[in-house]
Amino acid sequence: MSKPYVVGIDIGGTNTVFGIVDARGNVIASNSIKTGKHANIEDYIEELKTALNKLIEAHDAKDKIHGIGVGAPNSNYFTGTIEYATNLPWKGVVPLAKLLTEAFGVPVAVTNDANAAAIGEMTYGAARxxxxxxxxxxxxxxxxxxxxxxxxxxxxxxxxxxxxxxxxxxxxxxxxxxxxxxxxxxxxxxxxxxxxxxxxxxxxxxxxxxxxxxxxxxxxxxxxxxxxxxxxxxxxxxxxxxxxxxxxxxxxxxxxxxxxxxxxxxxxxxxxxxxxxxxxxxxxxxxxxxxxxxxxxxxxLKESDAAVLGASALGWEARPTPPPASAQTILAEV
Amino acid sequence: MSKPYVVGIDIGGTNTVFGIVDARGNVIASNSIKTGKHANIEDYIEELKTALNKLIEAHDAKDKIHGIGVGAPNSNYFTGTIEYATNLPWKGVVPLAKLLTEAFGVPVAVTNDANAAAIGEMTYGAARxxxxxxxxxxxxxxxxxxxxxxxxxxxxxxxxxxxxxxxxxxxxxxxxxxxxxxxxxxxxxxxxxxxxxxxxxxxxxxxxxxxxxxxxxxxxxxxxxxxxxxxxxxxxxxxxxxxxxxxxxxxxxxxxxxxxxxxxxxxxxxxxxxxxxxxxxxxxxxxxxxxxxxxxxxxxLKESDAAVLGASALGWEARPTPPPASAQTILAEV
Missing domain, CATH: 3.30.420.40 (ATPase, nucleotide binding domain)
Known part of the structure; x- marks a missing residue:
């Protein structure tokens, strides 16, 4: 595996925390933006892109990101979407994985925050x-x-x-x-x-x-x-x-x-x-x-790191879109 | 896959039903013995061996059995045992998979009756x-x-x-x-x-x-x-x-x-x-x-066939003992 880092993004009702994580689960660097600032998802993605790229460049991680994992409420692993999240500013179905893939040019996987925590615990914590x-x-x-x-x-x-x-x-x-x-x-x-x-x-x-x-x-x-x-x-x-x-x-x-x-x-x-x-x-x-x-x-997991760490662990599994065959089958049935 | 048949055995409180099943889920032949007749498990296995071998020979299935799947209450897929089954005549922990492997010389997998039904439904029924x-x-x-x-x-x-x-x-x-x-x-x-x-x-x-x-x-x-x-x-x-x-x-x-x-x-x-x-x-x-x-x-699933069919579907998965690595890990931890 040539690319040594993943990015974890935890989208909460108030803050969006993101960080660069290495294969051993060290959070190399992290930062945050306000989730609620932009009612328009494109503006939010734009701000996130600027802030995250700044972090990536500052830590010499450009072209070293294997994938991005995202933990967000009401999000769907199969479709990469956030759906009808009452605590987030964006209405309806948001194609988050697609937007982030376009913004960063790497595979993106999305799941809800508790699933992200479970993956983090399995990869780095009490569930190893x-x-x-x-x-x-x-x-x-x-x-x-x-x-x-x-x-x-x-x-x-x-x-x-x-x-x-x-x-x-x-x-x-x-x-x-x-x-x-x-x-x-x-x-x-x-x-x-x-x-x-x-x-x-x-x-x-x-x-x-x-x-x-x-x-x-x-x-x-x-x-x-x-x-x-x-x-x-x-x-x-x-x-x-x-x-x-x-x-x-x-x-x-x-x-x-x-x-x-x-x-x-x-x-x-x-x-x-x-x-x-x-x-x-x-x-x-x-x-x-x-x-x-x-x-x-x-x-x-250290609570301050856990959200980013959990989401980031999913970044290792992220695959280039389109989603894998099993998910396609499921999508076709919906 | 050179061996075209599996055997399904459903051990109930009253009857033990067994049958020879082909890859398409046709029950080629079936028969039954009384479960409760032998307080001694070795005697029970002996009677089952005789009855099943008779069925196998009558249908020219000798050396054509890929594996045996068993559905039985309180049974454990990982260990191949029946444990403390209150509705069966044998007390304590019965090493059923081991005994059946010795008796028939083919791989045996054991699971509880509801799991066997689920496998049957997935293989041949509404859950395909x-x-x-x-x-x-x-x-x-x-x-x-x-x-x-x-x-x-x-x-x-x-x-x-x-x-x-x-x-x-x-x-x-x-x-x-x-x-x-x-x-x-x-x-x-x-x-x-x-x-x-x-x-x-x-x-x-x-x-x-x-x-x-x-x-x-x-x-x-x-x-x-x-x-x-x-x-x-x-x-x-x-x-x-x-x-x-x-x-x-x-x-x-x-x-x-x-x-x-x-x-x-x-x-x-x-x-x-x-x-x-x-x-x-x-x-x-x-x-x-x-x-x-x-x-x-x-x-x-046709109710008369379902128990044998479900158990038999597990026979395709049966592997030669010792159990697979994942099960061994689990056993080592017990």
Whole structure:
């Protein structure tokens, strides 16, 4: 392989972070632009092109880029498009891979952010050497990247792995942004933990230092701080969150029997406060034949690098357009 | 490929059915022995050897068998063993692939019955050409075989795909044979439908022809017959079953986004009585991005042949022991 670098681009609602990465997973250089600045995708690509080319030239990486990997919400690996992303400024279907290939002249592969994290973890992190694992990203929402037989699970349409929207409370569940009720992410995201806090504070009467805060402004970080300080109610909020997550994880294990479930993202930093109740609940809810077999791990990727690193790992797989035969078949069927 | 036949063996709790199958999926000949007759596995293998060799010789298939595929409960593709099968007479871990290889001198591959059905469907049935689908077997229990990227999902331990034991009622669920409560199969198997009938008859007061039967003896077939005859309560039982199944299927789609979910087994013969409420419930519970994309299909395999056919398809993949490198790695880690 003559070209020693890949580029990783992580497109978030606020920032687009991009970096040059070598084959060992070192982020040689990175920078960012504001995602929301351009309502027009062409203007956005133009700014990204200028900024990224500057970075590439400054680090003598011109003609040394093997491919570009992109992590972005609502994006489709098979088609290289972003489709109806509510958190991004561009409407409808955006042919992102095509636009980036035209701009940079190298192969581009696109996938959602949680899949990118899974690829990063498999290439450089806690999932090295694993052929079957599930990556769960705990942020504002709950995302997932599923690996089976060493391959990302994309499904027939390129959108598989929406475990944040598995319904865990079939009756009386919380309203989800997706329009349904009882989704995992309404309980187990950072936002879900804050909702649980508000619910507990309203329904219960026992004292808690969380009562000193304006109830509508409580965040998962507040709950974490209170729990660390020994607040009983705050600890029970993590207990409740872990209970629901562990039960969902036991169901995931019945599906793909992964070697590990790996947690990533802000809420994962709660560490044992969250891991302990998850483990206990997983064990309690697990089918006997799977008991004690699936590890629960924390991501080993440095959070600041992880998004770029994950996306970049996909850059090694990027192939010149048109997409491979299997994807063409699928496209033809749509 | 010089050897034109494979052998499929389906080991059920009552009968062991075996047959010789050609590359086009024609069952050339088949026969069966009683599974439960021999508490000793060596005696069972001996009887199977005699009976199968007789079949092979009668059809001039000696030295023409490429491999043997076996579908059996609680069996592990990686190790070729049956492990702690409660419905079979042999206790502990049975090295089935090894014993059969010694008996017949050809490669043997073993998997559970639902996986065998999935392979059969992919090779000869409704899933031809599909790379992502889920097979659901509706019998006494609920089994599943999951295909992702054209490959069976075995998981890290060889036991993946226990969707009958996904917990669909986290609270107040029915007791399951697995020792937990609320499993899909307590509602959606043939047994589950009979349980629903008993529950409905006890709790409700509206008339039903099912009330003419001794309540403890009602079967899913009785419910089917009543529903076909227009019995309102019987129809509502299928409605209730379909509602739960559709909700579970919507969650499965969020996992692997399959092109189709394919139903197989006794209960699937209820046809539209069951399919219609499942479809409606799937649609109602489906995340928007997946809506209307996943087909719900009935198996296209002839039921009398399906078990042997499914198992036999695995025979084409069977490799001489020792198992392939990937399996060895996994074994080394256990």
């Amino acid at each position: 050497g694993m052929k079957d694992f599930i990556m769960i990203t705990l942020g504002t929402g709950v995302g997932s990247g599923i690996v089976v037989n060493g391959q990302l699970v994309y499904g027939h349409d390129g959108f598989a792995g929406e475990l944040g929207h598995v319904i865990v409370k079939p009756s009386n569940g919380r309203m989800c942004g997706c329009g349904r009720t009882g989704c995992l992410e309404t309980y187990c995201s950072a936002t879900g933990v804050a909702r649980t806090a508000r619910e507990f504070l309203e329904i219960r009467t026992d004292p808690s230092r969380l009562r000193d805060l304006p109830i509508e402004e409580i965040t998962s970080k507040d709950v974490y701080d209170a729990a660390i300080a020994g607040d009983k109610l705050a600890r029970e909020i993590f207990q409740y969150t872990g209970e629901i997550m562990g039960r969902a994880f036991a169901n995931f294990v019945a599906f793909s029997s992964p070697e590990a479930i790996i947690l990533f993202g802000g809420l994962a930093r709660a560490g044992e406060l969250l891991m302990k109740p998850i483990k206990e609940s997983m064990d309690r809810n697990m089918l006997n034949m799977f008991k004690g077999k699936t590890k629960l791990l924390l991501s080993e | 050409g599909m790379k992502d689908f889920i097979m659901i077997t509706l019998g006494t229990g609920v089994g599943s075989g999951i295909v992702v990227n054209g490959q069976l999902v075995y998981g890290h331990d060889g036991f993946a795909g226990e969707l009958g034991h996904v917990i669909v009622k986290p609270s107040n669920g029915r007791m399951c044979g697995c020792g937990r409560t609320g499993c899909l199969e307590t509602y959606c198997s043939a047994t589950g439908v009979a349980r629903t009938a008993r529950e409905f008859l006890e709790i409700r007061t509206d008339p039903s022809r099912l009330r003419d039967l001794p309540i403890e003896e009602i079967t899913s077939k009785d419910v089917y017959d009543a529903a076909i005859a227009g019995d309102k309560l019987a129809r509502e039982i299928f409605q209730y079953t379909g509602e739960i199944m559709g909700r579970a299927f919507a969650n499965f789609v969020a996992f692997s986004s399959p092109e189709a979910i394919i139903l197989f087994g006794g209960l699937a013969r209820a046809g539209e009585l069951l399919m219609k409420p499942i479809k409606e419930s799937m649609d109602r519970n489906m995340l928007n991005m997946f809506k209307g994309k996943t087909k719900l299909l009935l198996s296209e």
